Amino acid sequence: MKIEQDKVAQIEYTLTNSAGEVMDKSNGQPLAYLHGHHNLIPGLEAELLGKAVGDKFTATIAAADAYGEKHDGMIQQVPSELFQGVEKIEVGMRFEAQSDQGTQSVEIVAIDGDQVTVDANHPLAGQDLTFEVEIMDIRDASAEELEHGHAHGAGGHHH
Known part of the structure; x- marks a missing residue:
């Protein structure tokens, strides 16, 4: 069986940035995902298409096909009073x-007096990423997984 639309694949992976620093890894806990349902960054999902159990590969994904480019419009200054209750x-x-x-995750990137600069870009935006991947398992998705749009069980989502 090969990875294709509506298959659940389990992968072991190590993610490094362009400096070779490990940013994330599965550590013996394979990640399960539902192929073709935007559960992974587009570039990695494209690299996984057609792979079979036991396949190992390294892929460098350009920022545009990973978490996107960094957008200056997502960086803004806000008054420190917005952080009331934070010691x-x-x-x-x-x-x-x-x-x-809606709700966005932001990171404080600078503090200047009572002005705080926050960045709503994904922490890995603007970075080319390298994945070392091994395909551990592939199976047909259940009707429930297809309905929910993600893998369930080991390495996937738990309800």
Whole structure:
């Protein structure tokens, strides 16, 4: 069986950035995903298409096909008073913020007096990413998985 639309695949992976730093890895806990349902970044899903159990490969995914390019419009200054209840605001802290587009995750990237600069870009936006992948299992998706749009069970989503 090969990875194709509506198959659930389990993969072991190691993710590194362009400097070779490990950003994430499965650590013996394979990730299960439903192929063709946007459960993974587009570039990695494209690389997985047609692979079979036991296949191993390395793929470098350009930022545009990963978490996208960094957008300056997603970086803004806000007054520090918006962080009421936070004892000490520090660069690197992440918060959930309400915006016109709903809830967004933002990271504090600078503090200048009572002005705080927040970045709503994904932390890996603008970065080319390299994945070392091994295909561990492939199976047909259940009707429930297809209805929900994601894999269930080991390595997948639990309800």
